[in-house]
Amino acid sequence: MSAQTALWLDDGNFIIAPKDTPHPGSGEVLVKNLVAALDPLDWVIRDYGFYMVKEYPAVIGEEGAGVVEETGDGVTTLVKGDKVFYQSYLTNRCPTFQHFSVIPVELVGKVPDTISLDQAASISAGIAPPALGLYAQQPQGLDLLAPWEEGGKGKYNGQPIIVVGGASSLGQYGYLGATHIIDRKLPAASFQEQVAKITSAPVELAFAAICYPDTQQALYDVLAPEGKMIVTRRPEAVRKEGDQKMVHFVNGSFHLPGNKEFSSRFMRALTRMTADGEIKTPAVEVIPNGLNGVVLGMERLKSESVSGKTLVVHPWET
Ligand SMILES: NC(=O)c1ccc[n+]([C@@H]2O[C@H](COP(=O)([O-])OP(=O)(O)OC[C@H]3O[C@@H](n4cnc5c(N)ncnc54)[C@H](OP(=O)(O)O)[C@@H]3O)[C@@H](O)[C@H]2O)c1
Missing domain, CATH: 3.40.50.720 (NAD(P)-binding Rossmann-like Domain)
Known part of the structure; x- marks a missing residue:
């Protein structure tokens, strides 16, 4: 697949630049990130760094929702086009401030028709x-x-x-x-x-x-x-x-080795509870201009001027 677009962080600054599109390995899915949610951790990483980001320039973005683009070997529970939500991991293959991410299939939840992708984007990480x-x-x-x-x-x-x-x-x-x-x-x-x-x-x-x-x-x-x-x-x-x-x-990453067994069991329950309406999602505000909107959103989170809602961007509107 050709190069994709990503928001790169280097030396405290963000730039939009091309990036190789990752391929899903065995047990993984490639997801087209239609929505990426912001988290206060984003500006913390930018301003102070974070132990889980090992290499710069880095792509960050801890949560999102989109559609399955490609499935890796052994994936039987999802097919191309399924709507999904996921928490990412801070390696360059996985984060959501880019067009495509690779996520282990057991850490992906299915989005029911009763909620929008915007609403679904913050479920996992929240x-x-x-x-x-x-x-x-x-x-x-x-x-x-x-x-x-x-x-x-x-x-x-x-x-x-x-x-x-x-x-x-x-x-x-x-x-x-x-x-x-x-x-x-x-x-x-x-x-x-x-x-x-x-x-x-x-x-x-x-x-x-x-x-x-x-x-x-x-x-x-x-x-x-x-x-x-x-x-x-x-x-x-x-x-x-x-x-x-x-x-x-609590380290709230589903991807950490010690958390993975619980997390894959939990993601199955979470998919069911989301479909049953047991999970209520917070209000959402969409920031325009795709990945260009991330920095503006981060400043709002940093200045604590966001109340009771999740900020999201649509990476494909970049
Ligand atoms: N350990 C982990 O794995 C992990 C994972 C993700 C996030 N986090 C951390 O968890 C924290 C919350 O993240 P988030 O995404 O949920 O944040 P968020 O949604 O951006 O939080 C904003 C909300 O916090 C409320 N707030 C601010 N100061 C408060 C105070 N002194 N007392 C009570 N409420 C207050 C505000 O309430 P008002 O509406 O009244 O203004 C606002 O609605 C962050 O520090 C983040 O870094 C940790």
Whole structure:
């Protein structure tokens, strides 16, 4: 196949330039990226680098949706033209700020006719950290029984869980079924009091989609003595000597070797739950001009001026 178009990152700058189109190997699919979703990690990689990006110039973009263009040997579950969603991996074959990506077939979900590709583009990467953090086996996750597994539905009913950053993409997936909302603009010092107004039960479990030092600390302080909290960035809460609380950092990549077994099982469940309407996707805003729109979107994410929605671009409108 001929050269494709990609958004390359080098030395902190992005340029649009051609790139070889990868070929799907055994068990992989080549996907035409019709939608690529933005993530705060994009500008973090640009400004500070990231350990998973090994080589520059690099193509990034952690999530997307599109159609299968070609299938590799042994792929029997998808055919050319199927609509799919996926989380990518930060090697140059896989990311979504380019026209085509190669993804292992077991980490690809099918898009049902009930949602658009724009809505589907952020599902994988948005749901991966809460799903892996809560339900993957230790040490990747807390090994809770997932609602899609036998006996899992309703198992934890009545037990409080706090999600910090319920309006974020990650938080909205952990947020389904929320019963109360605490305004994030209230002072962190009043957090304990706000929680106490809602429940007198011990808070054994929390998920911090938004992980600033002050939000982590407020959450840590409100946890029950043996409570567990999942953080999506480096743990920063100050622990009290001798206390038994667990702070668990989740690496929300389906592609990591330790996460892959859980992730391929989960992707099958996720495809089914998406088709059944159990997965509600966040609101979406399409930024015009294809891959040229990525930098503008990144600046908006960096300045925290995006509220309660996912930004996406259409790479083929570049
Ligand atoms: N560990 C991993 O594998 C992994 C994977 C992906 C992302 N992440 C990290 O997870 C974080 C969330 O990513 P995302 O894509 O979900 O972000 P996002 O959708 O861009 O988050 C924006 C939302 O965060 C809310 N917010 C901002 N500051 C807040 C605060 N102090 N308290 C509560 N809510 C606040 C905003 O609420 P308002 O609407 O009120 O303004 C806004 O709606 C990022 O830091 C990202 O780097 C980690």
